[in-house]
Amino acid sequence: MKNYRILAVNPGSTSTKIAVFDNSECILKETIEHNAAELNKFSRVADQYEYRLKVITDSLVKKGIPMETLDAVIGRGGLLKPMESGTYRVNEKMVEDLKEGLQGEHPSNLGGIIAFNLGQDYQIPSYIVDPVAVDEMEDIARISGLKELSRRSLSHALNIKAVGRKVAKDAGRSYFDCNFIIVHLGGGISVTAHRKGRMIDVNNANSEGPFSPERTGTLPVSELVQLCYSGKYTYDEMKRKITREGGVYSYLGTKDMREVEKRIEKGDREAELILEAMVYQIAKEIGAMATTLKGDVDKIILTGGIAHSRTVTAKIIERVEFIAPVVVVPGEEELESLALGALRVLMGEEEEKTYS
Numbered sequence: 001m002k003n004y005r006i007l008a009v010n011p012g013s014t015s016t017k018i019a020v021f022d023n024s025e026c027i028l029k030e031t032i033e034h035n036a037a038e039l040n041k042f043s044r045v046a047d048q049y050e051y052r053l054k055v056i057t058d059s060l061v062k063k064g065i066p067m068e069t070l071d072a073v074i075g076r077g078g079l080l081k082p083m084e085s086g087t088y089r090v091n092e093k094m095v096e097d098l099k100e101g102l103q104g105e106h107p108s109n110l111g112g113i114i115a116f117n118l119g120q121d122y123q124i125p126s127y128i129v130d131p132v133a134v135d136e137m138e139d140i141a142r143i144s145g146l147k148e149l150s151r152r153s154l155s156h157a158l159n160i161k162a163v164g165r166k167v168a169k170d171a172g173r174s175y176f177d178c179n180f181i182i183v184h185l186g187g188g189i190s191v192t193a194h195r196k197g198r199m200i201d202v203n204n205a206n207s208e209g210p211f212s213p214e215r216t217g218t219l220p221v222s223e224l225v226q227l228c229y230s231g232k233y234t235y236d237e238m239k240r241k242i243t244r245e246g247g248v249y250s251y252l253g254t255k256d257m258r259e260v261e262k263r264i265e266k267g268d269r270e271a272e273l274i275l276e277a278m279v280y281q282i283a284k285e286i287g288a289m290a291t292t293l294k295g296d297v298d299k300i301i302l303t304g305g306i307a308h309s310r311t312v313t314a315k316i317i318e319r320v321e322f323i324a325p326v327v328v329v330p331g332e333e334e335l336e337s338l339a340l341g342a343l344r345v346l347m348g349e350e351e352e353k354t355y356s
């Protein structure tokens with residue numbers, strides 16, 4: 001069997017994660033943490049391109065993996081047009097939309113851009129798989145309450161789908177036979193309802209639902225409009241407040257939940273209140289998603305970086321275990337999911353899709 005060496009790149013809000021796979025075997029995995037001040041120097045996500053590319057190539061050089069040995073590169077796909085799940089070849093149109101941030105600013109917009117440029121430099125194919133813009137929402141879920149505004153499906157789809165398949169398989173079932181509420185707890189938070197393998201509703205993790213380490217989630221709408229027209233902030237400043245400097249960061253000046261827990265241990269009452277409030281909002285959103293499934297929920301699944309925290313998961317479980325059993329799958333398997341998505345196409349097991 002031919003060996004394919006694949007570089008997977010996953011730019012997140014607090015880190016850039018990379019891995020190199022020889023077929024499905026991972027030979028390098030690294031999380032490069034970025035401090036908030038470093039990333040805040042860039043006014044737009046696309047401006048971080050050179051900075052993130054350098055940390056990736058430096059890391060590969062340090063680990064002794066020559067770029068010339070790669071057969072393909074795959075990045076986490078971003079806020080593109082709503083699209084069905086699958087592996088897509090990166091093309092110029094996609095890069096244009098990622099740079100523009102068609103559905104908004106998000107670190108994963110850099111995944112396709114980095115993959116495309118590396119692909120061009122080394123004459124290898126570049127892909128994305130299950131981007132943030134995967135959209136399986138039912139029509140009823142799209143109605144917002146104002147005719148001009150539709151609710152949108154933007155989520156940690158890559159990890160959420162992979163974890164859904166894994167938890168179902170571990171229970172001897174198929175993801176397509178189960179009803180799940182899957183919650184990704186990262187720099188942003190996605191709370192998603194899955195009916196028989198389709199993600200039928202989701203808080204848009206960039207603008208709705210619970211607040212997260214760096215995002216506001218849903219805000220009191222009249223007060224938000226007032227703030228927008230107060231003359232204190234530009235459009236870009238407001239966008240930044242909502243998606244990069246909101247949530248825990250706006251109250252405590254950090255996006256790192258480990259730091260928040262350390263402060264609580266030292267007796268910081270404000271940190272404790274903010275963490276409790278985040279948990280409260282997450283649990284409320286899980287309750288709302290249970291109603292989209294009419295209470296027919298096989299499991300609630302907690303995943304993402306913050307799911308490493310026993311404190312946070314225990315507090316969520318206490319509030320939602322009356323709905324269904326809760327399974328915790330800490331961290332994410334996005335890099336593996338990316339590599340496997342590329343491999344399926346390289347091996348001819350799946351057709352690559354074209355973005356247009």
Ligand SMILES: Nc1ncnc2c1ncn2[C@@H]1O[C@H](COP(=O)(O)OP(=O)(O)OP(=O)(O)O)[C@@H](O)[C@H]1O
Nearest residue numbers: 012013014186187188213256257304305306308309
């Ligand atoms: N052991 C831990 N305990 C508590 N929080 C943790 C732990 N490990 C990581 N985190 C928190 O998880 C969050 C990052 O999660 P994750 O890596 O899933 O997201 P990300 O990739 O940075 O962002 P995005 O939401 O854009 O995907 C940070 O707030 C980090 O502080």
Ligand SMILES: CCCC(=O)O
Nearest residue numbers: 154155156188205206
């Ligand atoms: C916008 C949803 C995905 C993420 O927050 O990473």
